[in-house]
Amino acid sequence: MKNRKILLVNPWIEDFAAYDYWLKPVGLLYVASLLKHLGVEVELLDLMNRHNLELRAYTKVPSDKYYGTGKFPYTEIKKPDALIFIPRRYKRYGMPEALFRDKLRKIREDGNIDAAFVTSTLTYWYPGYFDTIRIIKEELGVPIVFGGFFVRNQPRLAMKSGAHIFTKTDLSYLPTYLNNVLGWELPSTNVDWFLDLSPAYELYDNIGYLVLITTLGCPYNCTYCIAHRNWERMKFKPVEKVIEEIERFSQMYQIKDIVFFDDAILINAQNHFKIILKEIIARGLNRKLRFHLPNGIHAKLLTQEISDLLYEANFKTIKLGYETTGKLQQTTGGKVRDEDLIKAAEILRKSGFTHREVSAYIMVNLPEQKEEDVKSAIDVCASVGIDFSLNEFTPIIGTDMWIDLVNKGSLSGLEDPVTLNNSILPYWWKNMSFNQVQNLKEYARIKKRTLEAY
Ligand code: SF4
Structure with a gap:
């Protein structure tokens, strides 16, 4: 060839x-x-x-x-x-x-x-x-x-x-x-691109942080999300391969920050993520590197043992997927309840984490979501001493929620995708108004000040 x-x-x-x-x-x-x-x-x-x-x-x-x-x-x-x-x-x-x-x-x-x-x-x-x-x-x-x-x-x-x-x-x-x-003639291969290969970071001249994925897939079915449709079943990258990627690329670029962007890193954690954490600690990587989980981990799957290991392994960013309070928690897929978030926050605080490392994602402008649902989600976070960030909802084409919105006539289904950008939806979409979203952001700003008491 x-x-x-x-x-x-x-x-x-x-x-x-x-x-x-x-x-x-x-x-x-x-x-x-x-x-x-x-x-x-x-x-x-x-x-x-x-x-x-x-x-x-x-x-x-x-x-x-x-x-x-x-x-x-x-x-x-x-x-x-x-x-x-x-x-x-x-x-x-x-x-x-x-x-x-x-x-x-x-x-x-x-x-x-x-x-x-x-x-x-x-x-x-x-x-x-x-x-x-x-x-x-x-x-x-x-x-x-x-x-x-x-x-x-x-x-x-x-x-x-x-x-x-x-x-x-x-x-x-x-x-x-x-x-x-x-018209190429590439040979066939039995290699599993995810399990056997690593992302080719060696192609950069320089990077400021390393993003890795240790699992593929998610077993949940949140109605606003499409990630679970990507893979028929989950895959778990061998622990030694994950550790080798961390060591090789952090040395190559002399970087300090390692970011795991998995959709569901706590699934099967006893046999996978826990072993990764133990290996990070055993090799002393926690003394020279900082680790981050920015992709909304599942609060209900967090155990005290995993939380303690996260602390010892030097995790500096832990995002919890919370999204909303109220009945929408169940109708959008049931991945988290208020009590799961509260328990996870308590577990993390017991390990030594504070609101500087831990925060919850709260979605704003979900269909049928009331302002009170967002405010009470903010209140729950503030009451247990964790930070929060408001994410404005985007209807992702093809999700169950998007199909429902089209069936109900809230969307035509023919919108140009640029108009579904979450930051501009409140300008034209008849759900929460621009002012309502701004008011919620202001409410969040005020509530954040109370976190310093923790
Ligand atoms: S929002 Fe998270 S938990 Fe829900 S389906 Fe998507 S990746 Fe899975």
Whole structure:
């Protein structure tokens, strides 16, 4: 087979606001590993890597805020037509276009790229994906494959980018897809891309933190979420592989912050996550590294033993998925009840954690949610001494909740995904008004002051 080379691109985010809360294209890095394993040469361009060493020659890069997170550099751009009525500035976040084009021209001069692969995440960020693809086309003129969550969720819209679309979640379909679409002759493989391979962080010149996934899948069925549809069953990465990834990549970049972005890391914790924690402690990684769980762990699955291990292992961020109080807790899937959250907060405090490390996600603007549901969720958190953050609801196309909203006529089902952006929904969607959401944010601000008493 002719030696192939592919450019992997993590595209721009275009939105009214964006923050680098440990965003890394982990799926794309597994694509890189799988293709490397099959003999393909890969090159990475992560337009959203704030720690890229070349950025400072082109733009001012905001410094890190906490644990490697921070604001992205941005350029103000024209709003998409569907958002023209929103009285806010629209921005492209990430690598400046001039640097992106310079990098692509250098790649073209080197003359050996056969194709590009662009990934995607949130559906309402698609204008950024399309702009990224347009510029790759202008500069490189090679076939482009477009994959990731947006493509799976909105394949017809994704086709308008002019790229070939890869609509599978499971990367084991990718080699055959590339052979069919690009006429390549990649060999078949028995390797399990998740269990046997690691995300290809070695492709970066620099990173500020490491994001890892130790499990795939989630057994819950929350009506507002689509994550549980991605995988038919859960997969657990071998503990020794997880530890090897932590050690190898933290040394490679001299970084301190390790972030686990699993959807359900406490499932089967006795046989998996607990062993990872014990190994982190046994190897002394807790003395040089800080760990973070930003993806809303399941309060009802937290035990005192796991909590004590989290404390000893030097976890600095623990987010609990709470979402709301009231009857919606049960009707949206029943993953957590007030008593689960209260018990988890008590367990964590007993281990030594405070509101500086522990906080709960509370969703605002859920269908049928009352202002009182949000306020009482805030009150519950404040009463047990944990912090909280309000997340505005986004109806994800294809979820049970979205289907219900369409059936009831609250959504047409034909909305442009950019209009489903959670930060602009209150401007047009007849659920909570803009003022109601602002009032709840103000209520949260006041309540947060009481946390200092703990
Ligand atoms: S528990 Fe979390 S990941 Fe699982 S379905 Fe619910 S919201 Fe999604």
